Amino acid sequence: MAITQPEEVVKHALRMHIDISKVIQQFTSETGLEIKLTPITFTNLLETFREIHDSRGKLYTQLKRKYDIALNKLSDTEEKIADVQNEMELKAPELVKSQHEIEDILFELD
Numbered sequence: 001m002a003i004t005q006p007e008e009v010v011k012h013a014l015r016m017h018i019d020i021s022k023v024i025q026q027f028t029s030e031t032g033l034e035i036k037l038t039p040i041t042f043t044n045l046l047e048t049f050r051e052i053h054d055s056r057g058k059l060y061t062q063l064k065r066k067y068d069i070a071l072n073k074l075s076d077t078e079e080k081i082a083d084v085q086n087e088m089e090l091k092a093p094e095l096v097k098s099q100h101e102i103e104d105i106l107f108e109l110d
Contacts, residue, residue, distance in 0.1 A: 013046075
């Protein structure tokens with residue numbers, strides 16, 4: 001039998017309720033402060049969790065976007081460096097020739 005999504009939500013909500021109840025009992029025994037887990041308290045907790053989850057999701061989306069932009073810039077820079085290297089390799093013989101011509105001119109001047 002396949003588990004449907006609503007059944008999964010109910011299963012997780014019940015599990016969270018049990019876990020929260022245990023934490024509240026531990027808190028009460030340690031501090032003497034009593035917290036009641038009412039449907040409103042539980043709903044507020046779920047809402048707080050959703051807000052934190054959403055804000056973290058937005059943060060991670062922003063960080064991923066920045067990361068992607070940085071990777072694109074690195075890729076573009078790598079391509080530009082490769083182009084400059086190719087251009088330098090093509091012009092190297094001309095530079096060697098020009099250097100020899102300059103040396104010859106300097107030799108003639110001496």
